[in-house]
Amino acid sequence: MVPAEQLFAPLFQCIEGGEQHQRMPLVLGPDTPFRPYLEIAYALRSCLEQRARHDYLVQRLRPHVDVIIGTLPPGLQAHGLLPRSAPPADFRPLEQISDAALRAWLIEDGGMIYGELQQDELARYFAAIRPYVAPGGVMVDLGSGLGKVVLSAALSLPFQRCIGVELLGYRHRLAVQRSQHLLALARQELARLATQQPLSATTALLLPSGVHSTLSHLIELPSRIAFIEADMFRVELRGASLVFLYSTCFGPLMAALAHKLAGELQQGALVSTTTYPLQHPAFRLLQHFPAGTLAWTSVFLYQRYGDWDGAALDAAPSAYQPDPAEWEARLRAELAAR
Ligand SMILES: C[S@@+](CC[C@H](N)C(=O)[O-])C[C@H]1O[C@@H](n2cnc3c(N)ncnc32)[C@H](O)[C@@H]1O
Known part of the structure; x- marks a missing residue:
């Protein structure tokens, strides 16, 4: 023995020690599968960087607080995965991003924490x-x-x-x-x-x-x-x-x-x-x-175990249900401090 x-x-x-690894921004190549992710990330960051657009940012994010982990989505934070370079000219502003696409982005972004x-x-x-x-x-x-x-x-x-x-x-x-x-x-x-x-x-x-x-x-x-x-x-x-x-x-x-x-x-x-x-x-x-x-x-x-006919089940309601008013107050305080 x-x-x-x-x-x-x-x-x-x-x-050991992987938590401390340096986060690497995504690369915006023509073939990246992350192009849809990056387009929405840039649209959100543009709102974040303009004080006059903070109200609009809060208004768009608020319906989705149940899928936002924390206050500001992690992808928009300094250590997020978004490159510092300017977005390509054909990327759309947040006004042209649907609510469903924004929600899917928030879910994907949270999953990459x-x-x-x-x-x-x-x-x-x-x-x-x-x-x-x-x-x-x-x-x-x-x-x-x-x-x-x-x-x-x-x-x-x-x-x-x-x-x-x-x-x-x-x-x-x-x-x-x-x-x-x-x-x-x-x-x-x-x-x-x-x-x-x-x-x-x-x-x-x-x-x-x-x-x-x-x-x-x-x-x-x-x-x-x-x-x-x-x-x-x-x-x-x-x-x-x-x-x-x-x-x-x-x-x-x-x-x-x-x-x-x-x-x-x-x-x-x-x-x-x-x-x-x-x-x-x-x-x-x-x-x-x-x-x-x-x-x-x-x-x-x-x-x-057991048999299952493959039918889709109704999605269970989100187990995470923060108070939107409390979340908004936190976000506004964070935005004001920027
Ligand atoms: C919380 S970390 C956990 C890492 C690892 N399982 C551990 O426990 O040490 C979750 C990982 O899932 C990855 N991830 C998120 N969505 C994914 C997907 N759709 N397919 C594959 N990996 C994904 C993230 O990039 C992240 O690295």
Whole structure:
């Protein structure tokens, strides 16, 4: 048996700190799929930068407070994803943007907020789901950011493959870099250990989640990790045995995600969400970990079960219902302070 704690500690250490990464603005090339996002972002920013248009900005945003995370949409803040360069001449002003398009923009923008669970939260999460995870399945993180959950899952549990799906190219590239760093460090740690004791693929290894495995778990790490740059709604999930969603900023997307997951996942597949439950008859709740027990926010674990005819369900009313008057007062104070 190898000393697992010593072996794993530097590996987990090297995937820490992603929250502090420098946000990269989107690039406004002719082929960017983010052109519609950027057009509305520029239209909103133009209103923000002209005091005389603040009333109009508030008036347009107010009907959508239930999908705005915080006060001013994150994409309009200094660290947002909007380039500083001037918009192309053919981009329309806010007056020509429909309410529906603006709402969709706010939902997309909120979903691109970045955050990671802490390593101790992830450790508790993997230990908690361990009884439900059969060796050899495929874990998928939808919205995988810099890859922390995918890499931690590959270290912690005996998945055959852990896959991250991330929309933003620069985050995807950072995840690939972090993965390469982790793999190099794992090779180094194994080489160092081999100088101290005889090792083989069948040497016993206790995984951080408490699962008994062998050293092949780490030797095969390179083939057990993959990252894809894609929109999660366009990725086929049929083979997944666990879908992880750090869904705290996906509130308005939950109904569409539940529909997709119900349509594509096999019976028995697991889904976990944070903050928002997965309200769909094709899923049964296995465990609910209230906020403050496993992580800072609620964590829900579901299993795909039973028949479902594929019919769309009515979207549940938004679980987030701020008081519009209170939100407006906060926004006006923020605008006045600019
Ligand atoms: C809160 S972060 C979570 C990152 C990672 N899952 C973790 O827990 O460390 C959510 C990520 O989802 C990504 N995202 C948002 N919408 C997406 C979409 N439609 N497809 C893929 N990724 C998306 C965001 O860019 C962001 O990196």
